[in-house]
Amino acid sequence: MTAPLPRVRVxxxxxxxxxxxxxxxxxxxxTLYVRSLIRSQLRVxxxxxxxxxxxxxxxxxxxxxxxxxxxxxVVGIPIAWIVLGAGIYPIVLLIGALVVRATDxxxxxxxxxxxxx
Numbered sequence: 001m002t003a004p005l006p007r008v009r010v011x012x013x014x015x016x017x018x019x020x021x022x023x024x025x026x027x028x029x030x031t032l033y034v035r036s037l038i039r040s041q042l043r044v045x046x047x048x049x050x051x052x053x054x055x056x057x058x059x060x061x062x063x064x065x066x067x068x069x070x071x072x073x074v075v076g077i078p079i080a081w082i083v084l085g086a087g088i089y090p091i092v093l094l095i096g097a098l099v100v101r102a103t104d105x106x107x108x109x110x111x112x113x114x115x116x117x
Contacts, residue, residue, distance in 0.1 A: 030114065037110040044102045048095050055091055059083060 063069055063080045072079040 033110055033113050037106060040106045041103055044099055044106065048099045052092070052095050056088070059087075 063083065070078070070080055074082060
């Protein structure tokens, strides 16, 4: 039986001349641009989530409050099941496409501002 090998800690060599990258301060334009981009992306995300919640609530309310719609069937399957089970996906895809378009537009604006001299 052999003795276990001693544990060795591997670290980077210590140098006295570590160069720190300059950190942008609160008044730096790049910091302001990044914060603006983050706020605009957050706004788009909240708007998309709110729109989806409103559409889902409206569909649910119509199905719950209008008995004629609840009574409809397609090939023996209640229309409420079809709408809530499969009809939501096109709405999700549409909202997702709109979000991607809006975020790309926001990023293009950020890039144009960041590239200005």
